[in-house]
């Protein structure tokens with residue numbers, strides 16, 4: 001077997017991924033989503049009642065038809081035959097109209113419920129913390145949104161409609177069977193408990209296997225998603241065959257589970273069909289004898305046969321619907337697991353308002369650990385205060401905790417001990433929306449969304465005017481390059497901004513942050529080297545962006561480090577030095593070492609250049 005980073009399965013949302021869900025609580029939750037559409041459902045049920053009720057009239061009329069013709073051999077009175085056929089046509093037409101209305105209304109309800117379900121799951125996902133996304137694969141999550149919700153949709157739109165109509169047909173059919181011939185009915189219905197027993201036993205296994213199918217598809221989806229989004233890395237390592245094998249292995253697992261499901265379903269269908277048609281054969285045998293002895297007319301036997309056929313088909317299709325419900329319960333279990341995920345960043349009931357934010361940031365005895373390596377803290381005993389408008393450079397060796405420290409400020413994670421205050425208020429007491437509204441983030445790897453340049457800048461403050469967008473772009477040194485595009489601000493940037501260069505993407509991201517105009521700025525300087533012209537433009541834009549804002553810069557460039565008003569040096573999660581460049585150079589120690597190393601590297605780069 002091969003492996004690559006991330007090949008371990010993502011954490012299941014709950015213990016025991018294949019645990020069968022609790023049926024009734026889930027059905028109740030699904031019903032809750034259907035509540036707004038009760039009028040549609042009610043109309044749908046009324047139409048079902050009419051259409052299925054009319055279906056029950058057919059067999060009786062067929063019987064009449066038989067007696068009106070076969071028993072009248074040689075008669076010229078065709079009146080009863082004509083009238084019965086006309087009535088039959090009328091019944092067919094009405095039943096068709098009600099059937100179509102029922103199908104439309106219930107499908108519409110299904111589509112609406114499913115759209116709401118998707119929206120609810122997606123908007124819930126958007127509230128979950130980075131911790132959740134760090135432990136769950138994107139592909140698995142999107143699979144729940146698409147494949148699982150799709151399975152539920154089939155049931156809500158079509159199976160629900162059938163469930164109603166078949167139940168009406170079954171109940172009405174059984175009553176009419178007894179009216180037509182009680183003795184034959186007892187004979188026919190003896191087989192029904194056997195059918196239901198089989199359906200329940202095999203159905204339970206089908207549900208378990210269905211859940212396995214969905215889990216396996218989600219896992220394969222997660223692999224595909226990773227390979228597709230990282231296709232450049234895959235191709236550069238010529239690792240296509242590894243990805244193919246990996247995805248192929250996942251698909252094989254789902255295929256095997258699907259085969260097991262198909263076997264179970266086929267077995268069930270076979271048993272059902274034999275039981276149904278076997279019972280019909282017995283009816284023909286016993287009913288034939290009754291006709292021969294003159295106990296019933298041939299028409300009655302035909303009516304009975306049709307009713308029995310209807311009841312048989314209904315029982316078979318109800319078991320099929322039962323299967324579909326089992327599948328949907330498996331799928332809805334996976335959906336509700338997502339909806340049940342609680343964010344680990346609870347909001348206080350009455351958040352404190354910040355009002356006009358100054359931007360004073362204080363760390364008081366802050367410690368933090370990600371919780372996945374026991375109690376080993378990633379950050380510990382952080383004590384410092386940053387004044388409004390101050391620019392702080394964070395430096396330190398790789399893994400020292402710089403990114404982690406910065407992530408605590410917009411509350412991507414909560415401190416494990418101590419407190420983090422903004423303008424004297426603990427960030428946990430502030431509404432997350434207000435807090436993040438005042439914090440701007442320019443990450444190392446700029447993420448643009450597929451859409452136009454203008455839309456990407458507007459992401460900083462939706463509703464801003466085009467003039468404001470252009471001003472922000474000018475301040476970010478982005479206006480000039482945007483203007484050279486034939487479509488200017490309306491240029492589509494491609495997925496993740498792939499059609500722009502690294503430096504261009506950064507400047508669009510800076511324009512976005514300028515438009516947002518936050519009091520506190522978090523900046524992760526890009527380490528990837530830009531050409532010197534592009535770097536100068538980005539640097540210039542960043543400096544303009546930082547003016548007047550409390551700025552935390554994870555610094556990789558000498559110019560940033562030297563010019564910062566204050567430098568915090570981190571080592572193994574602790575602040576080991578704190579001061580200006582000059583102070584720290586005089587003091588010696590880790591900072592001086594890091595600085596000199598950087599300095600040497602830049603000199604070498606210059607020489608090579």
Ligand SMILES: Nc1ncnc2c1ncn2[C@@H]1O[C@H](COP(=O)(O)OP(=O)(O)OP(=O)(O)O)[C@@H](O)[C@H]1O
Pocket residue numbers: 134370372378396397398399400401402403404405
């Ligand atoms: N989501 C996470 N879950 C668990 N541990 C993490 C997570 N992110 C980072 N870490 C760990 O926390 C420590 C600090 O990481 P962090 O990214 O904050 O360092 P850094 O100083 O920013 O490093 P670099 O300069 O290389 O980006 C590292 O040991 C890292 O392995």
